[in-house]
Each structure stands twice: as C-alpha cells, then as structure tokens.
Amino acid sequence: MATVLEDVGRGTIAHLDYVGSLNIQLWATLRAMGSALPLVGNRYRWQAAVRQMLQIGVDALPMVALMAICTGFILAMQGASELRRFGAIHYVIDLVAVGFTRELGPLLTAIAVSGRSGSSFAAEIGTMKVTEELDSLRVMALEPVEFLLAPKYLAALISVPCLSIISNVCGILAGGLFMFFSTRLDPLLYFRYVLDSIVLRDVITGLIKSVAFATIIAHVGCLEGFRVRGGPDSVGRSTTSAVVKSTFLVIVADAVFTAIFYFTVKS
C-alpha cells in the first residue's frame, strides 16, 4: 500500500515538475522574445526565425495540404453517406466548412508539425546538450533560451496559424470537389454556401487554437531537448517523447478550448 502511495506521489510530483518547467520556459521565452523580432531585435535572431519558419512552415506545406485534402474527402464522404439517407446532402458543405475552420484544420496541422518540427527541436537541442554546445553558448554569454528558443517559438507562432489556414482552404476545396463529382454542384455555388455557413468567429477560434498548439509544440519539443541527460540514446528517447507528449497535449488543449468556445457562445 505504502509503495503504491509512494509511486502515485512520485508520479504526481514528476508531472507537476514537468508542467512547472514548461511554464518557466514559456515565460523566459516570452521575455526573450523581443530580441527575435524584426527591426527592433537582434537581426541574427530574426534571420534564425526566418530559417525556422521555412523549415516549420514551407517545408511542411505539401504534407499538410495533402493531409487536409484527404481528410476533406473522408469527411465529405462519411458525412454524405449518412446525410443522404435524410435527403440532407447539402449539409455536407456545412460539415466540411465548419469542421475544418473550427477543428480539423488547426488540429491536423498541429499533429503534422509536432511530428516534423517538435521532434526536430528536441533532437537539435538534445544533441547540442550532449556535445556541450549548450554550455559553450552559455559561457559565450549567449542564453540558449534567447539564442535557440525565441526564434523557434516566434517561427512556430507565425507559421502554424498560416499552415492552419492553408489546411482549411485545402480541406474545403476537397469538399467542393466531392460535391461537384457526386452531385454536380457548381463550385462557385459551393463557395457561396461555404461563406454563408462559416462566420468570422469560427475562423478566429481556429486561429486561437493553432496559436496554442504552436506554443505547446515549440515548448514541449525544446524542453525535451533541454532535459536530455547523458548520451546519444537519451536524445532518441527525448525525440520520441517530444512527439508523444506534444500530440497528447495538443489534443487535451483542443478539448479544453472547444469546451470554452462551446460554453461561451451559449451565454
């Protein structure tokens, strides 16, 4: 019994420690963020941020677009097969449009980015830790939080919402294609319906979510890197755990945000 209690206690403390470290890192990064901004900040940080944006955003574009198109088709087909029985196939438009802007666009993007970039953050920083590069940054009076984290976080904050919008557009396009082939719905008419069904609030809530997801992915990835202890094997472990933890936290955060938006719209 005592050992069970001990284990539960130890597990709880470990999780609290993790959440605490994440928070500390987030605040430290926000404080250092000024240096990464263009014009007012350090131009080398901004250059690093632009490079990161290319890696997180531009390089992920084909994958995110393809994922969104496939998911758009899936959603439209699954929706149509049920809704057709009620003669309500035109609701597929609402399903795809609202489903993507509010939910699937940001979520799919976050999962793709956490697999691509979250893991690469963890691997990059973890390797730097193992090879003493982080220490050598520190003794050169360059804080790793400012030097590495701020540009990565800024890049994630900009590119993840952009990717989400692109993912929304691709998903909705796929829905339009499906409607065109299955019911010969004119694409222009489809887009008019789409614009009728989504409101600005849907887009904004989707973007708020994707900003939160970007925060989770960047910080979990980097924290896992900083927590590397020992040799190369632990870099591998932390890379895996960066993807697992950030995907998990993204979905938890999604649930929380969706609940908040659901209950605030009623009142």
Place this chain on the structure above:
Amino acid sequence: MPIISIRDLVVQYDGHCILEGLNLDIEHGETMVLLGGSGSGKSTLLRQILALERPKSGTILVKGIDITRCSAAELKSVRRSIGVAFQSAALFNSLSVEDNVALPLREHTRLAPSIIELVVWMKLAVVGLADFGKFHPQELSGGMKKRAAVARALALEPEILVLDEPSAGLDPIVSAELDELILLLKEVFQMTVIVVTHEMPSAFRIADRIAMLYNGRFTSIGSKGEIKASQNPRVRQFLDRIPEDMTKTSAVAAYFGKYLQTQEASE
C-alpha cells in the same frame, strides 16, 4: 589581487560531496593546471569556475565579482572576459569554422563585417587553421577541432583562457603542438590560462603552477618543481603511475572469493 579566487567551495550532487571545501587563488597572467584523475572532481570544478552550475556553499570571485551570487548582467560581463575550449571542442556543427569563430564577435561587438572577417582570419591563423575557415566541424580531425575551439575561445580577446582536457584523445605529436600553442598564446596575449588535464608531460610543459585534485580536495598546490619533489602519497601515485589496490592480484582474488561465497549462499 588574484584574478580568480575560490573560497571554501562545496559541491554536492544528490547528497554526494564532489568538492569538499576547495580554496585556490589564480594570479593574473599565470598558467594554472588543474591535475587529477577521473572522478577527482576537476571537471566539476571547471563547471563551477564557468558558473555553469551553482555550488552548495562557498564563493568564486572572478575579477572581484562573486559569480555564484551575482546578477545575470554581471555574469554576462564576467563571461565575456573568459574564453573556453571544451573537451569535445563543442563547435556548432551547423556553422562553418569561420562562423563558429565569428559568432561571439557578431553577438557581442559592433564591428563591421569586413573587420570581423579579418579578426576571424587572424585568430584562425594563430592556431594554424587559416585555410580551413570554410570547412564544417565534422570535416576536421580531432586536433583541428580542438584548435578551432581555441580560436573561438580567443575571439573576444579574453583575459582568461580555459581549456578542458586539450590533449584528451589526441596523439602525442598533436597534443605537443597544442602545448606549444598554449605557451605561444600566453606569451603573446599575456592571458591567464587555466588548463584541466590528466596528462603529466603536458602539465609540466605548460604550467606555472599545478593544483592537484584527489577525491574533491586539493592534495597539493605548487610550482612544477614543488609538485615534482612532493612526497605526498597521492601525488607520488599519480606521478609514478602506481595503480590503485583494486587491480592487484590479491585484491582481485579477494573479490572473486567474495563472489563465490555469495553464490554458495544463494544455492
């Protein structure tokens, strides 16, 4: 006044005492060699001098500033006057050798790019790598990496140069070259040099004074001659390469006997 002065330094990890009340003064312009076997605490001491870790108690004054308690801004200014070459060289693998050396200059000075280029070339020339600026660290041999790390450490013309195991993993010729380089640097730039090593020939070649660490304490501190003439059993053991008891045949037999006893007891 000594440039570095360590008083009653105690360092503990998880309840284990690594350093037990060290006192050491390093004078301006001298070469101090920290000598000690594996696990003697010399790397820990180095990390303390570089303020990479906080001690349990005690003070470390570098240029009159207590780096165990000072503000972040003060620490930054102290670090700018220390150049460090780590054991693994810790060059940034994503940057060319030139950019590695240029990094501290770009970050901490407002020199024009053309001047930085010139300074970088000069530093690389000093360590004999003027033709290798465009190479990436992974394309260099072990000795070249070490020398590139020294060039980077020299970039900001530090008052204190710290070298962690400069000859570890290098053949005798290359490591002798590094020794000569250290002597040259000291003569030319009048720097205070701290070298951590376990190589006796190298230590006696470059040192003004030697501080010998054993089990977290200084067994003796003195000039080359004093150390050579020392009658301290630990110093003698180190100088005369006498193995610890555990490698004697009687000790091995005793371990073996103990192992057989536990096997019999378990049967």
